[in-house]
Amino acid sequence: MTPRTWDAEYDVVVVGSGAGGLSAAVTAAAEGLKVLVVEKTDRVGGSTAVSGGAVWAPLNAQTAQVGHPDTAERVRTYMRNVVGEAAPLAMQNAFLDAAPAMVAWFETHTEVKLAARTYSPDYYPDREGAALGGRSLDPLMFDGRLLDQHFRNLRDPLPEFMVLGGMMITMTDAKHLLAVTRSFKSWREGMKLVLRYFADRLRGHHRGTRLVLGNALAARLFKSALDRGVPYWLNAPLRQLHLEAGRVVGVTVVRDGQPVSIHARRGVVVATGGFPWNDSLRQAHYPKPTGPWSMVPQGNSGDGIQLAREVGATLGSGHVSPAFWTPVSILKRPDGSELRYPHLVWDRAKPGLMAVNGAGERFVNESTSYHEFVNGMYRSNKTVPTFPAFLLCDSPFMERWGLGLALPGGRPREHLVRAGYLFKADSLAALASQLGIEAAALARSAERFNHWAETGHDEDFGKGSTAYNQYLGDAEHRPNPCLGPLHQGPFYAVKVYAGDIGTALGIRCNENAQALDTQGQPITGLYAAGNDMHSVMGGQYPAPGITLGPAMTFGWIAARHLARQPA
Structure with a gap:
């Protein structure tokens, strides 16, 4: 039921603040739309903030620069040899066609800066079409101090990605720290890390502000949203999607203990992180045995997927695995x-x-x-x-x-x-x-x-x-x-x-990231991104970054499509 009156109005409401949601929010704001991000938990960043941060975006502009010139034919051959028919070919192609343009757009218009890996083999390097580098990119290190007072609202990384109680490190950093007594270069690099960290703590920061991995990606997206003036509501779980004449026109969330109805003039993007912490969905769709073993934040309990299904959206099919293990x-x-x-x-x-x-x-x-x-x-x-x-x-x-x-x-x-x-x-x-x-x-x-x-x-x-x-x-x-x-x-x-590190089973969508109904028709005003969208990898895992790459790409696609829709 649609409320008789709305408590707030925006062009686009994005539900969830991981890579998919924030990519959609930043892009929509850049398109001139009035955007609101609502987040269920008390922190921004979702599972992106606790991830390794790799973004798989084949054919990006840096591939040749790092020594791995690529072709569309090679990438599609590799996808065919790994993903095959586990995901619709149209969705695979939509991702491959848009991913390099998405990377270039964020590089030009936002704080999101990515660097292609000079050497990082695809996970099945013995299969035709595989590459040894260039396709996966990492976020550049980000200075958390640039978020100012919002830094405390960024989700902290996993404790396993930190040392000394709050200092983030990469694999390269870890190797230097383990070799500080054997190499002057490692000692120098290790001391730089430690001194920076202790300086952060002395300034009163609750953890180190040198952000790497997925925390850097989430921070860069967060900063980009703030720069565009996008407001965000924390502790605001989604309770309902409002459908009117076959179109999703808004949402109700809970804020400060009260329901708040928000009109979304163009549409809603659900990007709530999939359902790893929804026991009933996990028991229904995961192989046995299964348990509460996920690495993603426990707020990822399928809210977006379940409420989208209530307004007619359907789950994908044909996948070989419901999750990424x-x-x-x-x-x-x-x-x-x-x-x-x-x-x-x-x-x-x-x-x-x-x-x-x-x-x-x-x-x-x-x-x-x-x-x-x-x-x-x-x-x-x-x-x-x-x-x-x-x-x-x-x-x-x-x-x-x-x-x-x-x-x-x-x-x-x-x-x-x-x-x-x-x-x-x-x-x-x-x-x-x-x-x-x-x-x-x-x-x-x-x-x-x-x-x-x-x-x-x-x-x-x-x-x-x-x-x-x-x-x-x-x-x-x-x-x-x-x-x-x-x-x-x-x-x-x-x-x-x-x-698992997220679900692969999600809302069935078309190439515009629009949720599809039982007849395969788009539900006007309803989009999905991130792990709420049925994976274009079909539950296969071709390379590092195959969750965040599609999340950002389809968040970007959804926002650009929304910008072309009538209010």
Whole structure:
């Protein structure tokens, strides 16, 4: 039911403040529209702010500059070889056609500055059409002080992406910090980071203001929205989409405990982050077993998707996976809360880490993508209990690389053992006993794994066999950057579960990001972006940044389409 009177009027109401929502808001404001962003939680940034921040945008203008000239034919070939028919071809093409123009537009008109990676292989580099760099871009470092008083309203990154209680670091930063006693260059870079961080804290900031990764992307989008005068309401959850004569004309949100009805003269963009924290939707659509293992903010509970369905929108179909996976280990705190650690790119590919299932047997290439690793868990679980699976390493590995929340370099970790997060034993047999695994089976797996480490060729699962594997390994290790032995106690292990970094299943849309009804017709005035939109990747994971790339692209497309609509 449409309210008789509206409490506020805007041209566009954007629901959600992640990359999809903020991209739509910034673009719509640049088009001269009056825009409002409403955010369910008390912080801006959504899951973008806690992500790695990569943006996959093939054919962007920087590809040749970083040494990887590309062609549309190669990109489409790669998409065909990875995504195939898991997503509508029209949507795939709409993304590929618009992504480079989106990057160029943001570069010219906003604070969003991205740099193409000089070397970052697509996740299936052995498939025709793959590239070794250029397609994925990272946000440039951003100075949080430029947000002024709004900095506190930006969502903090995951604790795992910070050190010293609030200093953000990249993989490159982490390598420098681990090598400060071995390299003058690393010592210099490490000292610059630490001194900047302590200066921030002395000035009263609640954390470091040197922002990187997804936090930098969210901050740059946030700053761009502020520069355009876009207001944002925090703690304003969506309660209803208003439909009038087949057109979405506004929303009702709750603000300060009261319902507020907002007229959206052009339309509404739902970008509330998908449904990882909606138990009923997860149970209905995720494979079994599943649990509360997501890495995204717990406010991402499907509000936009559910309310869009109430006004006639439909879910997508044909996907191979409802979510984008990552293995996660879980620390249970004394107060009963949980801290989830995503094993994305740091430890699994390094030489000396082995993964086994409940039978003590390897089941997957440990250095494969995080998404493919969890697919391997589900495949293994069909015949052997693999929930949880176990990541194992020995003492030299732990001291150099760490394992999950257990940090390297002799740092304290006994508290993790006491908490039941980290398992530690002087022998593999004793470790097997702690994990409930048959000792003889684990010994056989380790013996075979050690043999492959010696030969440099994993004949069972191909760990270290692709450019992507080796990119995440240890370049100084021979004969294979990803293969090393387990031979020196004490030995360590953590349990991992099938976590996710967002949903792939969402609202079915057309090439203009308009939500579609049961007849496949657009619902006038209703758009979706980010993880509320059914993924153009169909639940496949071709490369780093395939969630944020489409989120920004279709947010941009939605706003430009809205600007052409009558009020």
